[in-house]
Amino acid sequence: MNRHRLCTWLARASLAFLTLLFLAGCGQLDLGIGPLLYNVLVSPDSITPNADGVQDVTEIQYSLRRTAAVSIYFENAAGERFYFRQERRRSPGDYRVNWGGTVEEPRFIETDYGPQEILSWVLPDGSYTWVIEGQEENGETSRLTGTITLSKADTEVPELHNFDVVPQIFTPNQDSIDDYVSISYFLNKEVDTVSLYLIDPAEPNVRFYIAEAPGLVKPTEPGYHRYRYEADVDRNAEPPPDGDYVLVGEARDAAGNAVRVERALTITEGGKPRAEIAQGEIVWEGEAGRVVTMMLNDKLCFTTHITNVGTVPIRTHGPWPGQEYLFSQNYNTLAANIDPSWGQQHGAWRFGINFDTTGVDFPFRWAIGSQKDLEMRLIDGKEQWYLLPGKTGEVSGCIQIDQPPPLGTVFWGGGLIHQGVAVVNNDVDRITVEIGVP
Numbered sequence: 001m002n003r004h005r006l007c008t009w010l011a012r013a014s015l016a017f018l019t020l021l022f023l024a025g026c027g028q029l030d031l032g033i034g035p036l037l038y039n040v041l042v043s044p045d046s047i048t049p050n051a052d053g054v055q056d057v058t059e060i061q062y063s064l065r066r067t068a069a070v071s072i073y074f075e076n077a078a079g080e081r082f083y084f085r086q087e088r089r090r091s092p093g094d095y096r097v098n099w100g101g102t103v104e105e106p107r108f109i110e111t112d113y114g115p116q117e118i119l120s121w122v123l124p125d126g127s128y129t130w131v132i133e134g135q136e137e138n139g140e141t142s143r144l145t146g147t148i149t150l151s152k153a154d155t156e157v158p159e160l161h162n163f164d165v166v167p168q169i170f171t172p173n174q175d176s177i178d179d180y181v182s183i184s185y186f187l188n189k190e191v192d193t194v195s196l197y198l199i200d201p202a203e204p205n206v207r208f209y210i211a212e213a214p215g216l217v218k219p220t221e222p223g224y225h226r227y228r229y230e231a232d233v234d235r236n237a238e239p240p241p242d243g244d245y246v247l248v249g250e251a252r253d254a255a256g257n258a259v260r261v262e263r264a265l266t267i268t269e270g271g272k273p274r275a276e277i278a279q280g281e282i283v284w285e286g287e288a289g290r291v292v293t294m295m296l297n298d299k300l301c302f303t304t305h306i307t308n309v310g311t312v313p314i315r316t317h318g319p320w321p322g323q324e325y326l327f328s329q330n331y332n333t334l335a336a337n338i339d340p341s342w343g344q345q346h347g348a349w350r351f352g353i354n355f356d357t358t359g360v361d362f363p364f365r366w367a368i369g370s371q372k373d374l375e376m377r378l379i380d381g382k383e384q385w386y387l388l389p390g391k392t393g394e395v396s397g398c399i400q401i402d403q404p405p406p407l408g409t410v411f412w413g414g415g416l417i418h419q420g421v422a423v424v425n426n427d428v429d430r431i432t433v434e435i436g437v438p
């Protein structure tokens, strides 16, 4: 190397070294040499953690020269230790975090309505020693300490008193039997957030949130609260899949006190019920070119099929296929005279015949299959009949025209009615019925 090149090399090396020193001196680059913790500050050194917006938090700041497991805790006069952060792995760098007097060491307490978990709470008034501690990968531990005073602390933990879920097993499928659960509790104080959600223990990260009930009191206000949860089937959404869940209720106040309760909840046969009149086809007896001609006192007869195209059983009830009506009767008069269960049962499905001067009332209704097409279940001591998913029921019946229909009656048609919920198929396979004079 000649002398000129050596000088150039030395000059460049010196410049690089000086730059390094300069950067290190300005704090932009720490060479990792020196104490693990530096720039440690907890300010202010007294707080009033009560969420009134005045001196509610203190700012904790520290810098780390090397990777370490960092703990931040507080000790009271008796030497009891309360962790805010426990052995969190941190890379070299600058850290800042606000502390509002809370301790995050979950613990369970027993109540007369079951266990409650306190997730975090605010420390009571007093003088505490703060400790910021770092343990390096080589096992060496460093800590810095100081004191902080708490006063006017809000230590009242929110409580979801009498948290209750009834029933524990439900079938959200809009058949009006165990379609929803009632969730109720009494909230003891105003809180910042309340959340209710389901988790599947096998996939605890997936949460199904339960929407707030539109009530007189907001969910965050103290008082009695009640939710009606239909697993969102009432909002035309698919419910969480059938299975065993944990229903979680959480409340957190503005000061940082937080509580959590859990209850078991099972969903079975959940889903939006779906059925249809097969191919939209009704076979009308004596039909010729969409017209049925008859004399007064003749019978208008039909046969049709209903298929359950959904994933949940659908409920039905009599009158059973084969039942004859007089035109002057309807399902309510049959219910009054023959079988009271033939009135309209909310949530059950029936096939109905309608004519155009009734509006949408479907005065003549039948079960969506005969009992051989259906499955009987004994629920609360009562027989209930279900058309299972994928199954088809046959419906037939007659209406004897014992008196002339109202003036202006022209069209007759069929419909599939999810009673109290919706007319699922309407005006199906319409015909004109002409009633002649003998």
Ligand SMILES: [Ca+2]
Binding pocket: 047, 048, 049, 050, 051, 052, 053, 054, 055, 056
């Ligand atoms: Ca305050």
Ligand SMILES: [Ca+2]
Binding pocket: 170, 171, 172, 173, 174, 175, 176, 177, 178, 179
């Ligand atoms: Ca149900």
Ligand SMILES: [Ca+2]
Binding pocket: 281, 282, 283, 284, 429
């Ligand atoms: Ca037809």
